[in-house]
Structures are given as C-alpha cells and as structure tokens.
Amino acid sequence: MAAPPPDGRAARGEQTRQLIVDTALDLFRRQGYEGTTMRAIAQEAGVSVGNAYYYFDSKDHLVQAFYARSQDEHEAAARPVLDRERTFEARLLGVLRARVDSMQAYHEFAASFFRTAADPDSPLSPFSDASAEARERSIGIYAEALHGSDAKVPPLLRERLPELLWLYSMGVILYWVHDRSAGAAKTHRLVERTVPVVVRLVHLSRYRVLRGVVDDVVGLVDDLRGGAR
Numbered sequence: 762m763a764a765p766p767p768d769g770r771a772a773r774g775e776q777t778r779q780l781i782v783d784t785a786l787d788l789f790r791r792q793g794y795e796g797t798t799m800r801a802i803a804q805e806a807g808v809s810v811g812n813a814y815y816y817f818d819s820k821d822h823l824v825q826a827f828y829a830r831s832q833d834e835h836e837a838a839a840r841p842v843l844d845r846e847r848t849f850e851a852r853l854l855g856v857l858r859a860r861v862d863s864m865q866a867y868h869e870f871a872a873s874f875f876r877t878a879a880d881p882d883s884p885l886s887p888f889s890d891a892s893a894e895a896r897e898r899s900i901g902i903y904a905e906a907l908h909g910s911d912a913k914v915p916p917l918l919r920e921r922l923p924e925l926l927w928l929y930s931m932g933v934i935l936y937w938v939h940d941r942s943a944g945a946a947k948t949h950r951l952v953e954r955t956v957p958v959v960v961r962l963v964h965l966s967r968y969r970v971l972r973g974v975v976d977d978v979v980g981l982v983d984d985l986r987g988g989a990r
Contacts, residue, residue, distance in 0.1 A: 778816045780806050782830065785823045786870060793873040794820070821884050821891065824874075827867075828887075828895035834863040839902060849910035850960045853926070856906045857952045860930060861937055861945050868937075868945070875938050887931065900927045917979050918966055925978070929959060 784806040788797040799820060803813035817823050842855025864871065877885055884891035904923035907914070914922060933955075937948040966974075 774816075777808060777812070778826075781808065781813055781816055782823060782826045785820070786827060786867070789874060790867075790870040794824075794877050824878075824885050825891060825895070828892060831864060831867065832895050832898045835860050835899070836902060838863045839906075843905055843909060847909070847911055849907065849912035849963065850956060852906040852910050853903075853960065854952065854956045856902055857930060857933060857956065858949065861933070861948050861952065864934070864937070865945060871938050896927070899930070900924055903927050903930070912960075912963055913967055914963060915966055917976075921979050921983075922963065926959075929955075 781802060785797065785802045788802055788805060792801075797820065799813055799817075800810050802820075802823070803810045806813070817826070838859035839856045842859065843852060846852045846855060874885075877883055878887065880886060881888065883889065886892060887896055900923050903926035907919070907922055907926070933948065933952060936951055937945055940948045942948075
C-alpha cells in the first residue's frame with residue numbers, strides 16, 4: 762500500500778494532538794493538575810506514553826496548549842462585538858463578557874489549577890516567559906478594543922493601556938475562579954459595574970490636571986515590565 766500523502770499524516774497528527782489536549786483537560790478537571798500524570802493522559806487517550814511526549818514535552822506544555830485554545834475561543838467570541846461596536850465602553854464590555862463566557866466550560870479545571878498558576882515561579886503563571894505568546898495575544902485583543910474605538914487617550918498612555926486593561930482582566934478572572942454563582946452571574950455583574958469606571962478614568966486622562974497621574978501610571982507599568990525581566 763502506498764504511503765498516505767503528507768497532508769493526511771499531518772491531519773492525523775493534529776487529531777492526535779487535539780485528542781491528547783482534550784484528554785488532559787478532562788483529567789485536570791476530574792483529578793486536578795497535580796494529580797494527573799503524562800502516563801495517565803496517554804492511557805486515557807489510548808496512545809503510547811512516547812507518543813504523548815512526542816507532541817508535548819510535559820504537562821506544562823499541555824497547559825500552554827490550553828492557553829492557546831482558550832485564547833482562540835476568546836477571540837472568536839469577541840469578534841462580533843469588535844466588528845459591530847465603536848464606543849470604547851461597548852467594546853471593552855463585550856470583550857470582557859466574551860472572556861468570561863468563553864472560559865465557563867473550564868471553570869472546574871480553573872479552580873483546581875489556580876494554585877499552581879498562581880505561583881510566580883511556575884512556568885504556568887500567566888506572567889511567565891513560557892506564557893508570553895498567550896499573554897501577548899490577549900493584550901492584543903484589548904489593543905484592538907481600544908484602537909478601534911472612539912476613545913481619545915494621550916499617546917504615551919495609549920501605548921501602555923492595552924497592558925493595563927489586560928491586568929484588569931486578570932483581576933476579573935481571579936474573581937471568576939472563586940465565583941460559584943450560576944452562569945458566573947456575579948462576575949458578569951462585576952464587569953458591568955467596573956467597565957464604566959475604567960472608561961471614565963480613561964476619558965479623564967486627556968485632561969491636563971491629571972497629566973501627573975498618567976505619567977505615574979505609565980512609570981509604574983514600565984517599572985513592572987523591568988522587574989519582570
């Protein structure tokens with residue numbers, strides 16, 4: 762029998778990769794991150810341990826695959842809002858609602874996983890070098906929400922604001938991890954109550970009287986960037 766075409770092998774390889782990711786997320790939800798081994802993931806997926814390691818060097822790499830998938834889902838959920846809305850408030854509100862809704866299926870996993878991700882020395886931390894690609898993609902959504910809007914922001918703050926919005930979103934996610942309300946209703950209420958405050962602060966940043974505060978915020982972001990490297 763002739764060898765299958767390369768694109769067929771690639772398709773099967775991607776199917777196997779996605780199977781391993783799906784299986785890992787299911788086990789993480791049921792057994793917790795620490796209680797799940799690569800051997801258990803391979804056994805549950807019906808692949809050899811060597812095959813699992815062929816696609817992912819470790820559990821950490823599986824979590825990075827989860828970050829990438831979660832980011833894909835967030836971008837897809839936010840796209841209708843970004844295509845439709847033009848006010849900064851509507852765009853930011855829509856992007857944050859999409860973030861919460863797109864993650865809801867992973868709520869149990871997130872709660873068990875948070876202890877590991879919260880460790881600042883863990884490669885799974887959203888602030889780690891290993892998470893840089895997912896972090897930059899997420900910041901990019903907030904940059905799009907800002908730059909495609911009607912917001913008028915001082916140039917220096919405009920450059921840093923997407924990162925500040927991402928940090929704000931991380932606070933929302935932390936609240937969501939601990940939210941046990943139906944459909945994350947409390948988290949949605951938090952978003953709806955805080956977005957108008959954030960938008961007002963951004964609009965006020967145009968005024969000269971707040972220029973010193975804006976400079977302080979920009980300086981703080983730069984200091985944090987420097988300390989993280």
